[in-house]
Amino acid sequence: MIRLSPKLSQKFSYLILFLATTLAITPVIVIIFIIVKNGMSVINWEFLASMPKNGMRDGGVLPAIVGTFVIVTCTIILTLPTGLCAAIYLNEYARDNIFARVIKLGILNLAGVPSVVYGLFGFGIFVMFLKLGVSIIAGALTLSIMELPVIITTSRNALNSVPYSFREASWALGVSRWQTIRHIVLPNALPGIMTGAVLSIARISGETAPILFTAAAFYVPHLPHSIFDQVMTLPYHLYIISTQIPNMPNNIIFGTALILLVMVLAISFVAIFVRIYFRKHRKW
Amino acid sequence: MSKIEIKNFNLYYTNFHALKDININIEDRRITTIIGPSGCGKSTLLRSINRINDTIEGVHTTGEINIYDENIYDENTDVDILRRNVGMVFQRPNPFPISIYENVAFGLRVNRISTSRSIISETVEKSLKAVLLWDNIKDRLYKSALSLTLEEQQRLCIARVIAVVPHIILLDEPCSSLDPVAIQKIEELIIQLKDRYTIIIVTHNMQQAARVSNDTAFMLFGKLIEFDKTEKIFTNPSKKETEDYVSGRFG
Numbered sequence A: 001m002i003r004l005s006p007k008l009s010q011k012f013s014y015l016i017l018f019l020a021t022t023l024a025i026t027p028v029i030v031i032i033f034i035i036v037k038n039g040m041s042v043i044n045w046e047f048l049a050s051m052p053k054n055g056m057r058d059g060g061v062l063p064a065i066v067g068t069f070v071i072v073t074c075t076i077i078l079t080l081p082t083g084l085c086a087a088i089y090l091n092e093y094a095r096d097n098i099f100a101r102v103i104k105l106g107i108l109n110l111a112g113v114p115s116v117v118y119g120l121f122g123f124g125i126f127v128m129f130l131k132l133g134v135s136i137i138a139g140a141l142t143l144s145i146m147e148l149p150v151i152i153t154t155s156r157n158a159l160n161s162v163p164y165s166f167r168e169a170s171w172a173l174g175v176s177r178w179q180t181i182r183h184i185v186l187p188n189a190l191p192g193i194m195t196g197a198v199l200s201i202a203r204i205s206g207e208t209a210p211i212l213f214t215a216a217a218f219y220v221p222h223l224p225h226s227i228f229d230q231v232m233t234l235p236y237h238l239y240i241i242s243t244q245i246p247n248m249p250n251n252i253i254f255g256t257a258l259i260l261l262v263m264v265l266a267i268s269f270v271a272i273f274v275r276i277y278f279r280k281h282r283k284w
Numbered sequence B: 001m002s003k004i005e006i007k008n009f010n011l012y013y014t015n016f017h018a019l020k021d022i023n024i025n026i027e028d029r030r031i032t033t034i035i036g037p038s039g040c041g042k043s044t045l046l047r048s049i050n051r052i053n054d055t056i057e058g059v060h061t062t063g064e065i066n067i068y069d070e071n072i073y074d075e076n077t078d079v080d081i082l083r084r085n086v087g088m089v090f091q092r093p094n095p096f097p098i099s100i101y102e103n104v105a106f107g108l109r110v111n112r113i114s115t116s117r118s119i120i121s122e123t124v125e126k127s128l129k130a131v132l133l134w135d136n137i138k139d140r141l142y143k144s145a146l147s148l149t150l151e152e153q154q155r156l157c158i159a160r161v162i163a164v165v166p167h168i169i170l171l172d173e174p175c176s177s178l179d180p181v182a183i184q185k186i187e188e189l190i191i192q193l194k195d196r197y198t199i200i201i202v203t204h205n206m207q208q209a210a211r212v213s214n215d216t217a218f219m220l221f222g223k224l225i226e227f228d229k230t231e232k233i234f235t236n237p238s239k240k241e242t243e244d245y246v247s248g249r250f251g
Ligand SMILES: Nc1ncnc2c1ncn2[C@@H]1O[C@H](COP(=O)(O)OP(=O)(O)O)[C@@H](O)[C@H]1O
Pocket: B013, B016, B018, B036, B037, B038, B039, B040, B041, B042, B043, B044, B045, B056
C-alpha cells in the first residue's frame, strides 16, 4: 500500500469530496439548462393565460396551472390543521403508551409508502367507495393522506425545538397545558411548522401518481366549477403531452416542464426564506 | 399551625424510590433551605410542593403534603390554582422569549386573573419594583427579556411569579448560574421577600444556606436526615451525617 504524505492525502481527499459534490449537482444543472433552453421560447402571457388549442398542440396551459393550484390549496387546507393537531397530541399530550408508540411507528412507515399506492388507495376509497368520483376533492383527500405523515413529522420537530423550560415555566405559573401550548409552544414553533408546510406544498405540486386515478383529466374544456369536477394539472398534463399525443411540438412540452419547475423551485425558495428570516429573528 | 406539612411522603420515578418517607413542617414567613449532596432528592422534594413533578412521566407518590390543612395530593385539587399559590423559580433563568413587560403580565393575562390594562400595568410595575428591577429597566419594558443579564433575568423570573400573587415561593438553586456579585444581590432580595412570602430554597451552597435561611433541612439519599433552625444545623447538629456534611467531610 502506498503511503501518501499528509499534505498530499489532504489534497487528494479534498479533490474526491469536491468531485463527488460536483457529480451530485451536475445533473440538476444540466436538466435545468435543457428545460430552460428548449422551453423558454414558448413562455409568454398567452401561454400562461389561455386554454390549450388544436388537440393541445397549441395554445396555453391555464387550466393545468389553475387545477394544480386548486388541488394543492385544498390538500393543504385539509392536511395542515389535521396534521398539526395530531402532532400536538403526540408531542404534548400522549403518554408513552402502546397506542402512541404504534401511531408513531405507523407515521414513520407511511412516509415510505410509494405514491402510486396512495393513488390506488384513494381510487378505491374516495372515488369508488365514497362515490366522490374522479374529482378535485378525491384527489385532494388522496394527497392529504399521503402528505399527512410528513406534516405530522415536521410539525413534531418544530414543537420539539421549543425548549422544555418554557413549558415548565408556564405550568409553574398555573397556566394549563392547553393555554401553554397556545401561548408559548405554538408561537415559538410556528416558523418550523410554516417551513414544513411550504415544503409540503412544493412536494405535492409535483406529484402525479396519487391524482392519476383520483382527480386528473386528460382534457377539460373549461376551468373547474366546483370541487367535484375533474381537473387538469401540470404534472399530469406534462405526462400526457409528452407521451400520448403524436406530433406534439417539443417547445410546448419543455415550456410546460419549465413552468412546473419554476413553480416548485419558487415555493421551495419561499420555504428557505421563511426559515432564514425566522432564524435571524429567533429569540433563544 | 404550620403552613406546609409534609407527612410520610414518598415519591417514585417509575421504580426508583427518590423520596423516602419525608416528614417536615414548614412555618409561615420564614426562609427554609434544603441542603444535601447532589442527587439526594432536593429538587424532587421542592417540585413536589407545587406538583410540577406530575408532568414527568412515571412519577407516583404516597403520603400527604398539606398546605394550610389541605392535602394538595387530594384528587380534587386543582393543580393550576395550586401552582398559582405556590410559585417556582428554576435553576436556570427561563424567561419567555417575549418582552420584559409581557413576561410579567403573562400569568395574569393567560389565567384571566385580570383583563384590565391598568391593573395589569400596575401589577407589572409593582412586581418589578418588588424584585428591585424597575428602576433599571423602566425605559425598556418592551425590549426582549432575553436582552437582560442573567441576574436580571432571574429577577424577572421572580417578578413573573410574584405577579400571580403566590403565598409560597420555591426556588431551586436560583443562583447556580450567577456570578458572586449577582448572587449577593439575589440573596438580599430573597431576604427582603421573606416578610411577604413563605420561601423554600434548594441550594448545595452551605454558605448560602447559612446566610439567608431561618431553618435548614438536610437530605441524604432521598431521606430527610435533620430539620432544625439553621444556626443549630450549622453549629450543633444532632445527627452525625449532618455534622459530616456541614463540616465538609463529604458531599
Ligand atoms: N425525571 C427523572 N427521572 C428519573 N429519575 C430522576 C428524575 N429526576 C431526578 N431523578 C433522580 O432522582 C434523584 C434525586 O434527584 P434530584 O431531586 O434532582 O436531586 P438534587 O436536586 O438533590 O440534586 C437522583 O438520583 C436523580 O437521578
